[in-house]
Amino acid sequence: MSDSGADGRDTPAPAEGGAVSARMSPDRQASHFRRARQAREMEVVEDYVELIADLIDEQGEARLVDVARRLGVSGATVNKMVSRLSEMSLITSEPYRSIFLTEAGRAMAEDSRARHHIVVALLRAVGVDDENAWADAEGIEHHCSPETLAAFERFLEKHGK
């Protein structure tokens, strides 16, 4: 991770309309891709945790079968993920019992939820219709850095909200 700049070739035509990488060092670009890959790794975890929090708040408990139904995956898949989330200390669960969030899990859920709402609000504020705002926010929320979220909030503050 230290071969900055100077790559043998002569960087021809700056290509102003096209290539994204035309204005970026390989290193900087690589780090962006790494960041995106990292975000992708957390996506699924955050989705599960946020949904578990929703279920607890709505129905008083989070059952595996409900998580599966809402996520659109099989029960077996949820079960395996529950083990992982336990290992990550985001939830606790005993055999054949429903799922609870740890402090860390609850915090992650709150965070996710807040991001989700900001993203939906921003999408709506720039003219995206409801259905698409909700659907796309599900993916977008995981890729917004704190700085980007902060900018969204400032924007919403200024522009009506």
Place this chain on the structure above:
Amino acid sequence: MSDSGADGRDTPAPAEGGAVSARMSPDRQASHFRRARQAREMEVVEDYVELIADLIDEQGEARLVDVARRLGVSGATVNKMVSRLSEMSLITSEPYRSIFLTEAGRAMAEDSRARHHIVVALLRAVGVDDENAWADAEGIEHHCSPETLAAFERFLEKHGK
């Protein structure tokens, strides 16, 4: 995939500030998650294809080693992905030669690139700084539906651009 609506429970407190799912049927939510999962599957493919296009445009050819460097992954990883992209008829490649895009690949790259630019422009328009706009766009671009992109363009049209 047909157990719409009516889920045994009584849906208590609407919970207006919190749970995302509070205003959405399990089905609708599941389909949002499915959409996000699908987008996630295409992300990597699009990243590779877009980057290959960039390299071809900038340097006249896309070498495996350059793709690896810019993406921040190993050469072996790129090599395996090249096989997959070939099978998907997005690129062509002969052993030990550099990589070319098919028509479909070129089209996908153009598409990706356009989305990328729109997303960056929108982020900047709502006040995100350059570095974060570029970094976050790398992840966000893959989760914007055509409708959302169209809304972004309308917004940029109206607000300076």
Place this chain on the structure above:
DNA sequence: CCAAAGATTTAGTCTTGGCTAAAAATAGTA
């Protein structure tokens, strides 16, 4: 023209996040 450097390929491993099918436990009801 040939040896070293550089690029590509192959082989084998790992984790994640899905799936199905079937077994075991719990819950609900006649």
Place this chain on the structure above:
DNA sequence: TACTATTTTTAGCCAAGACTAAATCTTTGG
């Protein structure tokens, strides 16, 4: 209580996308 339905768990499968190490091919400088 016993039977049935539901839920949870287990086992085993698969593909994607990353890795390292080592083999093979190409390019290049002396």
